[in-house]
Amino acid sequence: MEGKKLNGNESVVRLENLKKSFEINGEDVQIINGINLDIKKNEFIVLFGAGQCGKTTLLKMIAGLEDITDGNIYINDKKSSGFNEDVGMVYQTTALFPWLSVMGNVEFGPKHRGAAKSERRKKAQYYIDLVGLSGFEKHFPVQLSGGMQQRVGIARAYANDPEIILMDEPFGHLDAQTRYLMEEDVEKIWAREKRTVIFVTNNIEEALYLADRIIILTECPATVMKEYVIDLPRPRSMVSEEFLRLREEISRLADARESEAG
Amino acid sequence: MTKKEKRERKKYLLISVISFAAFILIWECVTEIFGLIPPKKLPSPRTIVNVFLYKLSNTNPDGSVLTAHILTSLKESVLGFIIGVGLGVPLGICMAWFEKFDLFFKPLFDLIKPIPPVGWVPIMLMLFGLSIWSKVTVIAIASIVPAIINSYSGIKQMNPVHKWVAQTFGASDRQILFTVAIPTAGPMIFAGIEVALNASWVTLVAAELVAATQGLGYMIQTSRMVGRIDIVFMGVLVIGAFGALFTWLLGMLRRKLVKGGR
Amino acid sequence: MKFKLSGKSIQAVVLGTLGILSFFIIWQLTCIFTKFGTIFPTPPEVAAGMIRGFIEPIGSVTLLGHIGISLGRVLVGYTLSSVLGTLVGLLMGASRLGKAILYPIFNIIKPIPGIAWIPIAIMWLGIGNATIYFIIFVGGFSQMVMNVMSGASNVDQELVGVARVLGLKKNHVFLTIILPSCVPYIFTGLQVSLSTSWMAVLAAEMITATSGCGWLILAGMQSGIMLNNVLGMIAIGFIGLVLATLMRMLERRLCSWKERN
Numbered sequence: 129m130e131g132k133k134l135n136g137n138e139s140v141v142r143l144e145n146l147k148k149s150f151e152i153n154g155e156d157v158q159i160i161n162g163i164n165l166d167i168k169k170n171e172f173i174v175l176f177g178a179g180q181c182g183k184t185t186l187l188k189m190i191a192g193l194e195d196i197t198d199g200n201i202y203i204n205d206k207k208s209s210g211f212n213e214d215v216g217m218v219y220q221t222t223a224l225f226p227w228l229s230v231m232g233n234v235e236f237g238p239k240h241r242g243a244a245k246s247e248r249r250k251k252a253q254y255y256i257d258l259v260g261l262s263g264f265e266k267h268f269p270v271q272l273s274g275g276m277q278q279r280v281g282i283a284r285a286y287a288n289d290p291e292i293i294l295m296d297e298p299f300g301h302l303d304a305q306t307r308y309l310m311e312e313d314v315e316k317i318w319a320r321e322k323r324t325v326i327f328v329t330n331n332i333e334e335a336l337y338l339a340d341r342i343i344i345l346t347e348c349p350a351t352v353m354k355e356y357v358i359d360l361p362r363p364r365s366m367v368s369e370e371f372l373r374l375r376e377e378i379s380r381l382a383d384a385r386e387s388e389a390g
Numbered sequence: 391m392t393k394k395e396k397r398e399r400k401k402y403l404l405i406s407v408i409s410f411a412a413f414i415l416i417w418e419c420v421t422e423i424f425g426l427i428p429p430k431k432l433p434s435p436r437t438i439v440n441v442f443l444y445k446l447s448n449t450n451p452d453g454s455v456l457t458a459h460i461l462t463s464l465k466e467s468v469l470g471f472i473i474g475v476g477l478g479v480p481l482g483i484c485m486a487w488f489e490k491f492d493l494f495f496k497p498l499f500d501l502i503k504p505i506p507p508v509g510w511v512p513i514m515l516m517l518f519g520l521s522i523w524s525k526v527t528v529i530a531i532a533s534i535v536p537a538i539i540n541s542y543s544g545i546k547q548m549n550p551v552h553k554w555v556a557q558t559f560g561a562s563d564r565q566i567l568f569t570v571a572i573p574t575a576g577p578m579i580f581a582g583i584e585v586a587l588n589a590s591w592v593t594l595v596a597a598e599l600v601a602a603t604q605g606l607g608y609m610i611q612t613s614r615m616v617g618r619i620d621i622v623f624m625g626v627l628v629i630g631a632f633g634a635l636f637t638w639l640l641g642m643l644r645r646k647l648v649k650g651g652r
Numbered sequence: 653m654k655f656k657l658s659g660k661s662i663q664a665v666v667l668g669t670l671g672i673l674s675f676f677i678i679w680q681l682t683c684i685f686t687k688f689g690t691i692f693p694t695p696p697e698v699a700a701g702m703i704r705g706f707i708e709p710i711g712s713v714t715l716l717g718h719i720g721i722s723l724g725r726v727l728v729g730y731t732l733s734s735v736l737g738t739l740v741g742l743l744m745g746a747s748r749l750g751k752a753i754l755y756p757i758f759n760i761i762k763p764i765p766g767i768a769w770i771p772i773a774i775m776w777l778g779i780g781n782a783t784i785y786f787i788i789f790v791g792g793f794s795q796m797v798m799n800v801m802s803g804a805s806n807v808d809q810e811l812v813g814v815a816r817v818l819g820l821k822k823n824h825v826f827l828t829i830i831l832p833s834c835v836p837y838i839f840t841g842l843q844v845s846l847s848t849s850w851m852a853v854l855a856a857e858m859i860t861a862t863s864g865c866g867w868l869i870l871a872g873m874q875s876g877i878m879l880n881n882v883l884g885m886i887a888i889g890f891i892g893l894v895l896a897t898l899m900r901m902l903e904r905r906l907c908s909w910k911e912r913n
Contacts (some may be wrong), residue, residue, distance in 0.1 A: 151393065151394075154393065188813075191813075191817050192817065193813045193816075193817065211816050211817060211819075213819055216818070217814070217817050219810070219814065221810075223810055223811060223814045225811060225814075225832075226909050226910070227832040227833070227835065227909045228832075228909075229909075236815070236818050236820075237818035237819050240815075240818065240820045240821070240824065240828070241819045268908065268909040269909075270909060270910065284818070288818055288819065398748075402748055402749070402751075402752040405749065405752040405753060406752045406753070406755065406756045407756075409752065409753040409754070409756055409757065410756035413756070413757050430775075431776060490663075490667060493663065493664045493667035493668055493671075494668070494670060494671040495671055496668065496671075497668035497669075497671055497672055498668075498671040498672050498675050501672060501675075502889075504889040504890070504892040504896070505885050505888060505892070506851035506854050506888060506889075506892065507851075508767075508851060508854050508855045508858065509854055509869055509885045509888055509889070510885075511858070512869055512870060512872065512873035512878075512881050513692075513873075513878075513881065515873060516691065516692070516873065516878065591765065592765040592766075592767060592851075595765050595767050595768045596765075596851075596855040599770060599771075599855070600855075600858055600870065607768070610768065610771045611770075611771055613771070614771035614774060614775055617775075619772070622771045622772055622775065625768075626764055626768050626769065626771075626772060627760075627764075629764060629765065629768045630760065630762075630763040630764035630765075630768070631763070633763035633765065634759075634762075634763035637763065
């Protein structure tokens with residue numbers, strides 16, 4: 129065991145010089161170039177970057193959906209390769225199983241991990257209620273609005289009881305009003321259920337509203353550019369002086385990077 | 391495409407080639423070489439090729455050489471197809487565009503539509519005798535149905551936004567029909583034409599089996615009666631080859647014509 | 653608003669009836685004024701013949717009997733082609749190796765219309781029910797395979813990943829993800845192949861049977877009793893319509909997850 133336990137602040141996810149490249153038209157294109165990151169238990173981490181490069185791939189690597197080109201991922205101090213039952217994911221598009229009802233989707237994980245019917249029903253019901261979808265258990269995804277579908281996605285990830293939940297721009301396709309409500313709810317659920325969350329976004333307000341720590345990534349290939357620890361009290365006000373100051377600072381950073389790249 | 395993917399493709403292509411060769415080889419073995427299946431039941435691939443060459447210049451046992459049968463079949467099916475599509479597409483468009491026309495024809499069309507085209511053979515035979523027109527009319531009926539259905543639903547599915555845009559530019563109803571509705575229905579109409587061509591070839595074979603004096607269907611039916619299974623097999627393969635050729639030609643044409651996809 | 657709507661539906665009924673009526677009137681007039689009428693029955697004669705056909709046998713059985721015989725034959729061939737076509741389609745769609753092996757051979761069979769197999773089937777199986785089953789089977793089979801194959805190869809790979817992240821074992825992916833994704837495609841295949849089967853039974857019966865709707869149509873012509881021919885057509889059209897409607901209802905039930913309320 130090479131675990132470093134710091135007063136119950138043990139590292140849950142550790143990325144060690146992580147690299148990823150894809151072969152495009154016979155050429156290797158580097159997407160992620162050496163990311164080191166240590167994520168503590170129950171931390172809310174936001175990966176922030178305006179570009180299209182690397183963030184989703186990074187999450188997919190942690191989830192086991194993409195191969196690792198080089199470097200290591202440790203989950204609970206165990207080297208991770210492939211799928212891991214401690215990791216759950218909420219996707220950019222809703223990615224619900226269209227032929228399953230809301231209940232069927234939420235209980236999917238427990239069911240295929242062998243939970244008894246009454247037990248998994250109870251658990252699924254708990255999370256369906258938690259995301260505010262009571263009464264919609266028998267609806268099919270196509271009958272729900274985009275925001276509701278994403279709520280199902282969140283409930284599905286939580287119901288599987290993973291320690292780590294990856295959220296890949298889950299609200300990117302929602303309108304501003306729904307998005308704001310969803311951010312509030314995600315924070316409430318996290319405050320109540322805890323779990324380690326790694327959240328990808330390209331929206332500064334969203335990042336500042338949710339994060340314990342914001343990791344700012346560079347444009348292609350992605351590396352860690354800067355890190356901000358956000359210790360504003362929760363729930364946060366989006367118009368507090370400190371919030372606005374950080375917002376200003378981070379967006380200036382992103383602008384500078386963009387003009388550099390352009 | 392990645393190198394790995396290219397390698398995989400090569401591998402599966404090779405498997406396909408081997409599989410196909412093995413199929414022909416086994417066929418040859420069980421018939422000609424080991425004689426497990428008597429030639430009365432299954433001719434060997436070699437016999438089929440030989441009889442194909444033989445029929446190119448010999449009129450036995452059905453009175454015409456192969457090319458004459460092919461030409462008759464092509465003439466009947468293409469003529470019937472052109473009549474069917476030529477009537478069906480405008481009719482479908484009119485039904486979709488003029489409400490009264492729709493109300494008048496739709497119930498009648500629904501009544502006639504479910505009768506399989508082959509069912510019309512005896513009536514047409516009574517009207518036109520053994521001439522090609524008994525086949526041409528049946529094929530026209532076979533291709534008119536998909537032509538009507540597809541052009542009808544193609545026009546009906548026009549995006550109303552496009553119509554409104556055209557209206558705000560002051561386009562008349564007629565202009566909207568020709569500049570917006572018909573072009574948007576294009577892919578759908580084309581799909582209908584593909585179905586129609588397919589249907590016309592199938593119907594042709596059926597009609598010729600029942601009543602003809604020349605044509606591929608007639609050839610295989612007559613050869614069957616005199617016990618020439620080699621000619622039957624060859625004829626069936628030629629029918630299949632022309633079916634495949636039609637599908638391929640229309641696929642090429644579609645890629646040329648339908649730009650912007652659906 | 654409500655009044656206007658009912659006005660519209662009255663118009664629909666009136667125009668629709670007019671359309672069908674004019675068809676029958678033209679038919680009637682053609683029979684009266686041309687020599688077509690000497691061999692071909694008029695609409696009232698057909699109506700009378702239909703009622704008689706339900707009571708008195710035409711050939712060996714009554715009209716209802718012929719319908720039952722045709723339906724029974726379709727049922728056998730169609731069930732066979734649906735089951736086997738689905739299996740082969742799944743195999744070719746879900747496994748790259750399966751496709752590499754089977755697709756070239758399938759490609760020879762695919763473009764051959766089921767009906768073209770009639771002479772071969774007769775030479776193999778003789779004249780009788782086996783031949784008819786075979787024809788119905790080959791007609792539906794390729795269509796079933798094509799549809800199921802495209803369904804199985806178009807499975808959303810992201811959903812497979814989602815399921816795996818949620819803990820689905822690799823060898824359960826087929827039953828849990830691929831199969832349900834294919835259900836709409838299977839239904840499209842079932843519908844298309846049902847109408848092909850119905851056409852195939854007609855053609856096969858016209859050539860090799862002594863009963864059934866197809867036989868009615870052809871025997872009607874050969875014996876010069878065109879009434880039987882028309883009755884056969886009506887029967888086959890009507891049953892075709894009923895089957896298609898039943899299929900659509902079943903699809904709506906089983907694929908309700910695809911539709912928005």
